[in-house]
Amino acid sequence: MTIADNNPTEAGLRRGRVLRSHSNLFFVQTGGREWPCRQRGRFRLERNAVLTGDWVLFEPQPDGNGYIVEIEKRHNELIRPPIANVDQAVIVFTAREPDLNLPLLDRFLVLAAWSDIGVVLCLNKADLITSEEAEAIAEPYRQVGYTVLPIAAKHGTGLDKVTSLLTGRVSVLAGQSGVGKSRLVNALAPGLSLRTGEVSQKLGRGRHTTRHVELLPVAGGLLADTPGFSLLDVTGIPKDQLWLCFPEFVNYGNRCRFATCLHHKEPDCAVKAAVEEGHIQEARYRRYVEFLEEILAAPVRYH
Numbered sequence: 001m002t003i004a005d006n007n008p009t010e011a012g013l014r015r016g017r018v019l020r021s022h023s024n025l026f027f028v029q030t031g032g033r034e035w036p037c038r039q040r041g042r043f044r045l046e047r048n049a050v051l052t053g054d055w056v057l058f059e060p061q062p063d064g065n066g067y068i069v070e071i072e073k074r075h076n077e078l079i080r081p082p083i084a085n086v087d088q089a090v091i092v093f094t095a096r097e098p099d100l101n102l103p104l105l106d107r108f109l110v111l112a113a114w115s116d117i118g119v120v121l122c123l124n125k126a127d128l129i130t131s132e133e134a135e136a137i138a139e140p141y142r143q144v145g146y147t148v149l150p151i152a153a154k155h156g157t158g159l160d161k162v163t164s165l166l167t168g169r170v171s172v173l174a175g176q177s178g179v180g181k182s183r184l185v186n187a188l189a190p191g192l193s194l195r196t197g198e199v200s201q202k203l204g205r206g207r208h209t210t211r212h213v214e215l216l217p218v219a220g221g222l223l224a225d226t227p228g229f230s231l232l233d234v235t236g237i238p239k240d241q242l243w244l245c246f247p248e249f250v251n252y253g254n255r256c257r258f259a260t261c262l263h264h265k266e267p268d269c270a271v272k273a274a275v276e277e278g279h280i281q282e283a284r285y286r287r288y289v290e291f292l293e294e295i296l297a298a299p300v301r302y303h
């Protein structure tokens with residue numbers, strides 16, 4: 001996107017990040033303060049053209065407000081919550097209360113990978129299990145390459161590592177209801193009350209929530225005030241790209257007999273061979289097949 005001719009020169013513009021919005025005003029952070037900005041130019045009429053998380057150029061006005069004239073190219077974009085340029089998802093899960101749910105965890109991991117978002121796994125409520133149990137859960141995911149941090153938000157245990165990973169990054173929380181997301185935020189940023197998206201989550205997919213998402217300062221970084229990936233729907237992922245969302249498949253998926261191999265029922269599949277030889281965990285492969293079958297059964301979209 002280039003600056004239109006009738007706009008002032010680049011020299012008069014400032015660059016900042018949109019932290020929140022409120023009735024057509026976008027609050028842009030730069031130089032230690034927030035500028036209330038409106039949209040100008042061709043995207044003024046496009047609804048929601050500017051997203052929370054966007055890097056924008058704006059034209060400062062003498063009254064302290066500004067006009068957004070350009071949105072920088074986004075690294076990624078989440079739909080629910082609507083937010084751009086997310087660095088990582090902090091996925092919270094538990095072994096007890098609620099019980100360990102690895103199919104759901106893998107679903108979050110796939111959705112984060114598909115959105116091109118990094119991941120930090122927090123195994124919360126570690127106080128309810130032994131450290132051996134925690135390690136047994138964490139280790140297979142570490143082998144795949146994920147960072148897994150056993151924590152207990154309730155007791156403030158293990159939070160230093162989480163804090164250091166939030167610093168300087170834009171993060172979104174994810175995880176099923178009851179795993180301790182709110183408790184974690186309260187432990188990381190006491191005094192900051194997090195509104196959660198759990199209510200709209202329960203109302204299901206048909207509902208059009210126009211709720212704005214806000215980036216809050218937490219642990220030297222920015223954290224979205226609404227949990228991510230509430231839709232949990234993998235069917236938007238093209239069938240031939242799902243395997244790329246499983247990091248441990250990536251070294252094998254191009255070595256199959258058929259270039260179009262979906263690592264499903266095809267013969268001479270390098271992924272299936274890696275499962276048989278123990279290089280890929282069977283449980284993870286089963287989840288891959290489960291998600292693939294959901295995609296294959298869904299109405300055709302882009303593929």
Ligand SMILES: Nc1nc2c(ncn2[C@@H]2O[C@H](COP(=O)(O)OP(=O)(O)O)[C@@H](O)[C@H]2O)c(=O)[nH]1
Binds near residue numbers: 128175176
């Ligand atoms: N034992 C234990 N309970 C926790 C821990 N963290 C959160 N909880 C409890 O789990 C319940 C759900 O927490 P909440 O933060 O509301 O979960 P959310 O739905 O993910 O936001 C609350 O009763 C918390 O007190 C923890 O580290 N250990």
Ligand SMILES: [Mg+2]
Binds near residue numbers: 182196198
């Ligand atoms: Mg909550």
Ligand SMILES: [Zn+2]
Binds near residue numbers: 262
């Ligand atoms: Zn294959």
